[in-house]
Amino acid sequence: MGEPIMDELEFLVEILEKHPLDSLKKIAEEEGIDYYRLKRLYDKYYGKYLTVSAFISLKRLGLRTYVGFLTVPSDRLLEVGLRMSQNPFVGYMNPAYGFKNGLSVIFYTPDDQRDRIEEFLSQYSEDYEYYEARAYPYDGDDNFGDWDLSYDYAILLDILKWDSRMPITEMARNLGKSRPTVRYMINRLKEEGILLDFAPVIDMNVHDRAVIGLTKELDEKVLERFNEYEIMVGVLPGYGYILEWFFSSKEDLGSKVLEFSAHVEKLLIEYFDETFKELNDRNARTRYARMVKKDGSGYRSMLDF
Structure with missing residues (x-):
């Protein structure tokens, strides 16, 4: 399977966010999109890169x-x-x-x-x-x-x-x-x-790596600083917070570790095998x-x- 074209994938995600359960014909009519273009993208990515x-x-x-x-x-x-x-x-x-x-x-x-x-x-x-x-x-x-x-x-x-x-x-x-x-x-x-x-x-698998960090204190400025990355934040009651940054193995792993380690006490790299x-x-x-x-x-x- 070839690499997804991110502009196409993001377009389909945006459409399905607005119409998660509607038929493709109804979506095409309501959004003024060519049905056959939409169906081509849907067949290309749905069930393979998103559901x-x-x-x-x-x-x-x-x-x-x-x-x-x-x-x-x-x-x-x-x-x-x-x-x-x-x-x-x-x-x-x-x-x-x-x-x-x-x-x-x-x-x-x-x-x-x-x-x-x-x-x-x-x-x-x-x-x-x-x-x-x-x-x-x-x-x-x-x-x-x-x-x-x-x-x-x-x-x-x-x-x-x-x-x-x-x-x-x-x-x-x-x-x-x-x-x-x-x-x-x-x-x-x-x-x-x-x-x-x-x-x-x-x-x-669009992102095949993640940096996971645990921290007892969360500086919300960190979220603003890294807003160009896909990041998830969770609360760990009694401990603090968990932060997970998703990225591709094509990006430099060492720089990720250096960049994020300053903001957490515990860190590991997760591999989406x-x-x-x-x-x-x-x-x-x-x-x-x-x-x-x-x-x-x-x-x-x-x-x-």
């Missing part, structure tokens, strides 16, 4: 988000990554080197299973550290819900998270439901504050369906996998 994904309230579902950093010997990275990718409570993991050499991991913990985190991580490494992560700016809200839906909703959430533009007929076929039933289920997810929005998500991407994608496709008990009574144990 439209559902934004889901993990808090409403009773899931807490954590970042973990595990020491894993280089000759065991793939073995440990494969085992982690079979656990739906692992959001994603990638090779990383810095204050821990091994894996950088995002994982989700049911609110009532926080006492199992140490046992969970020790299945994969004897040396690790982890932090709960919240959105920036931090609102201090600590009211988490729980899973109170039937199992069918877990399957639907997987579909919407993976590709929200899947035709409703195909969703209905996958769920064994009628189209009106699927529409009702989607509307219920919205009404209950679980399904928040739909938006295009660019594939990580193609093999790990495949493991992460495979895990994500059926995440909720494997997290939730078949009778819909709540979450399985994160130690079951």
Whole structure:
């Protein structure tokens, strides 16, 4: 697959941000765009470099988000990554080197299973550290819900998270439901504050490196200084902040480290490896369906996998 033309990709992202679920014909009519040009770009990039994904309230579902950093010997990275990718409570993991050499991991913990985190991580490494992560700016809200839906909703959430533009007929076929039933289920997810929005998500492989930094204090001027980079900021309650800068391996790694290290206390480089991407994608496709008990009574144990 050739490198994406960024102007074309950014144009398609901008269009899908305004019309995440509309048909291409409707988008072309409303935006005054040539339909065949739009379809050419869509066929070229959609599903390869970007998809439209559902934004889901993990808090409403009773899931807490954590970042973990595990020491894993280089000759065991793939073995440990494969085992982690079979656990739906692992959001994603990638090779990383810095204050821990091994894996950088995002994982989700049911609110009532926080006492199992140490046992969970020790299945994969004897040396690790982890932090709960919240959105920036931090609102201090600590009211988490729980899973109170039937199992069918877990399957639907997987579909919407993976590709929200899947035709409703195909969703209905996958769920064994009628189209009106699927529409009702989607509307219920919205009404209950679980399904928040739909938006295009660019594939990580457009950026194949990231600098992750942890800091106890955040100078917001740093965000202004680096606003030309794609940067994400999160709050680590009880510790401070996590900053993640995305970039390409074609850029100078040494200058990135020097540039960002002045603003954080801990730093590592994360590598978006193609093999790990495949493991992460495979895990994500059926995440909720494997997290939730078949009778819909709540979450399985994160130690079951």
